[in-house]
Amino acid sequence: MKYPYTKIILLLLMVFLSTAAQSQKHVFSLGKTDFLLDGKPFQMISGEMHPARIPEEYWRHRIQMAKAMGCNTIAAYVFWNYQETAPGVFDFSTGNHNIAKFIRICKEEGMWVLLRPGPYVCAEWDFGGLPSYLLKIPDIKIRCMDPHYMDAVKKYVARLSKEVTSLQCTNGGPILMVQVENEYGSYANDKTYLETLRKMWIDNGINVPFYTADGATAYMLEAGNIDGAAIGLDSGSGDEDFKQASKRNPNVPSFSSETYPGWLTHWGEKWARPDTAGLLKEVRYLMDNKKSVNFYVVHGGTNFGFTAGANAFSATQYQPDLTSYDYDAPINEQGQATPKYYALRNLISKYISYKIPDVPKAIPAISVPDVMLKPFTSLWQQLPKPIASPQPKPMEAYDQNQGFILYRTKLIGHKSGTLTITEPHDYALVFVDGKFVDTIYRDGGKWSIKLPKTESKEPVLDILVEGMGHINFAQYMIDRKGITDRVTLNGMTLMSWDTYLLPVDEKFISSLKLQTVSDPKNGMFFKGTFELNETGDTYIDMSKYAKGVVWVNGHNLGRYWNRGPQQRLYCPASWLKKGTNEIVVLDLHLLEPATVKGEITLTE
CATH class of the missing domain: 2.60.120.260 (Galactose-binding domain-like)
Structure with missing residues (x-):
């Protein structure tokens, strides 16, 4: 038998060249006015998304969606409290905790990465990403040189660095820059703290450039930016914003680190629906002036479980965020392209030299007929x-x-x-x-x-x-x-x-046992099942319930509240199965059960 040696050699050569291309090292640097990739000016058109807010099964689809809008970069927050689940207990391997896997998928899809590791991130995420175990310390001070805080930060930086150092562009990965803290000039002015953070990353092997992100005002930039770090503007929308950056430091490039296609919504408010015309005007300015941009967010995702944060600007104010982080983003909560997406895609395509791929197919969505729940137990019996x-x-x-x-x-x-x-x-x-x-x-x-x-x-x-x-x-x-x-x-x-x-966590919910409720009172659990011949994304409609939490097949979909505006909770297809599915509802006010159903959209 004759072996096709020529074909084997060609195949091996192709594999070698492909591997070499995958591991090709790059130098990303800061010019005086431009970002430089291997010495040449490079314009980042970045779309931000957060791995923790997206089921792992959909990571690649969402990255492909951003690429098909014209992006060449993905910005990603790392939520410290999502990675360190208890003091000293880190999870970088299960489900959507696997940050390194997300970054590798970006590389496989031909996308660069802006890494935003905090330790503080804001992001409408619980405690801005900081672990709540810090609050057990009575006199804790955060985002400063408090020794208790910095000791925890040091451990986080060291552990995360092990996951990401090999994924820097200097090592053949896609990470171009790393952000130091986040919008620090809106909070405080401790430059020693910021410099200590930068040194921590350097000491743990981070050798790509750093940047900071702050509002485009003189005092925020003075307090929040550090010498030698690129200047991110939240947002940079005109000449005056970039002049402020140049005044702060004329020797590093600046960019719009958060251009807002949408906005957040709190419970009790109307859905935020920002004007698209203003967005397109801002993006047109950035493209005309060859400024790099990061869309915050290109895709929001979902605050599953108890991960949503809150705002407060006085001692008696409290504004909790919705479970949905749809954000009126170009790619909606379920991963579908919106009219805003196509408007941006059309605009960006007029400025770039690379070919934008076709828009990926949408993930199938299904409806679920009315499911009648039954009383199961109550908090008082547990x-x-x-x-x-x-x-x-x-x-x-x-x-x-x-x-x-x-x-x-x-x-x-x-x-x-x-x-x-x-x-x-x-x-x-x-x-x-x-x-x-x-x-x-x-x-x-x-x-x-x-x-x-x-x-x-x-x-x-x-x-x-x-x-x-x-x-x-x-x-x-x-x-x-x-x-x-x-x-x-x-x-x-x-x-x-x-x-x-x-805590009503997964362990708590899985341990619930059916118990007769002879005297119903606030804090009832209701339970039901529904059958599926096929799976697909759906939104569980909770409009007949009052206030509480929903689990489907043991997965916490998040909070609902009849205060609105959100009445439906996103349930990804990967959390459903063919055959029998289980739904558990904890309602704080409803004493008698009602029906729920699955809809194909977040809103009517």
Whole structure:
């Protein structure tokens, strides 16, 4: 038998050349006005997306969607608290925790990467990406040289660096630049802190250029940028913005590090729908002036589970973010191209020399007919062993991140009157002798309600508190969950509490057992099943329910609230299966079950 030696040699040569191309090393550097790739001016057209907000199965599709819009780069936040799940316990391997895999897929799809590792990121993400275990330290100070904070940061930087150093362009990977902190000039002015962060990355093997990102104002740039780092502008939309960058440092390039195609939405607001005409004008300016740009975000994804953050700009304000991070982005929550996407694609195509690929096919979406749920159990039947304390402590004191927490005491002395919680973080339900009295919501500072008179000799007071997301921006980020100080009745401080931890995490939900609920009260679990012949993305419509959390096949889809505007929760096809699927709902107010169904869009 004759072997086709020529063909074998050619095949081996092709494999070698392909491998060499994949591992080709590049030099990305900062010119005086331009970014330089291997010594030549390079314009980054970047689309930002966050691996933690996208099911791993859809990473490649979303990256391909950004490329087909005209992007040549992907910007990605790394959420520290998503990677370090407990002190010293890191997850860089399971599901969408695998940051290195995401970056490698970018490389395979011919995309460069801007890495945004924090440690603080904002991003409408719980605690701005910082791990909530820091809040167990009573006097913790964040985003500065506080030794407790910096010790944790040092461990995070060292661990993340092991995942990403080999993926720098200097080593044949796609990472061009690394961001130092995030919008620091909006928060503080500790240059020692910023320089220490940069040195940490360098000491751990990061050798690509650094950049900072701040608002285009003189004081923010002075406080937030460090010498030698490229200047990102959030956003850079005109000559005056870039003049501010040049005044800060005329010897490094600047770019629009966050150009906003959409915007965030809080519970109780209308969906944010920014003007597309203004966006196109800004992008046209950037293209005309050959400025690099990062679209924040090109695709938002979803705040699955308890990952959504919140804003607050006063001591009594609290604005929790929706579960959906659709953001009115060019690529919507489910990964579909919007009219905004095609408008940007058309505009970008007029300026670039490379060919834009065809738009990938959309992920199939399915509807699910009405599913009638049934009472399953209640939080009150799932109470763990209580923990005694003189006064209430927040969740973080017990190593609980979010979920729910129940505080219980007996009323001795005063039995009725004005009950004040200082401070309720974030949504509290108050009961006396098992009967629901009222709710107290953190926003607005109205933290008092009237307790009715009772004939009971020693009434039992229960306060069930839901954490709705740690504040992720500005000056009020030290934001512990539960009751953060004290409870008073007519001015008397109530003592001797039992505390019940209710994290309602995956382990908690999987352990639930069917129990007859003879006396339904706020905090009911409902359960049902539905059959599928085929899977597809769907949105679980919760419009007949009040407020709570939804799990499908054990996956936490996130929070819902009839306050709106969001009524439907995204469920990716990868979390469904052919045959029988299970849905569990925890509702804080509904006592009788209702139906849910699956829709094919986020909104009607």
